[in-house]
Amino acid sequence: MAPEQAWVRASLTLPFVERVIAADWLLRLGRTSLPALRTYVDGSHEHGVRRARRTLRYVRERVDSPRETILRLMLVFARLPEPEPNLWVGNETDPLARSDLVYLTYKVVVEYDGQHHWLDQRQRERDIERREALERAGWTMVVVTAEGITRPREVVRRVHAALCERGYRGPDPVFSDTWRCWFALRRVTD
Secondary structure, eight states: OOHHHHHHHHTTTSOHHHHHHHHHHHHHTTSOOHHHHHHHHHHOOSTTHHHHHHHHTTOOSSOOOHHHHHHHHHHHTTTOOOOEEEEEEEOSSSEEEEEEEEETTTTEEEEEEOHHHHHOHHHHHHHHHHHHHHHHTTOEEEEEETTGGGSHHHHHHHHHHHHHHTTOOSOOOOOOHHHIIIIITSOOOO
16 A cells, blocks of 8 residues: 555544644655645545545645654644744854754744653753754754643743744734644643
């Protein structure tokens, strides 16, 4: 079975957030592409395809982990601007760092630090050096830990505050019933 077909079939039983995670991960592993998913979903009439179509608009390339997907969706469904996943920040001649979620307009980076970021000393040192370089270049960092992501309202409020400090004038976050169901009522773990 083709990955695109498997994803559509899985859409019958997977909840929304897990459908996005699954598609992001298929892209990350190189099992399919966003155009291939779109083509398959647009031409399919099998069970699950409607759910897959509704989900596809939230699927992104360059996502490196399921927690990045959860974090991005947490922000988007609280009605904050959508960050770009895993962009290099800096300039063409001096790229500073590849960051998990990037708000280029506001120079805000949101990083998810799972347990390996804290347990692996070399990783921790690289993270500190990268963050210092970004801060020297005028970027604001919001670091979300494995424990922190279990407090999703706090995460959204921290990102919103960082955006506002950098000039964002959009609406405050909205924590709808759907948002609470998807994020506040689930236990997100590493």
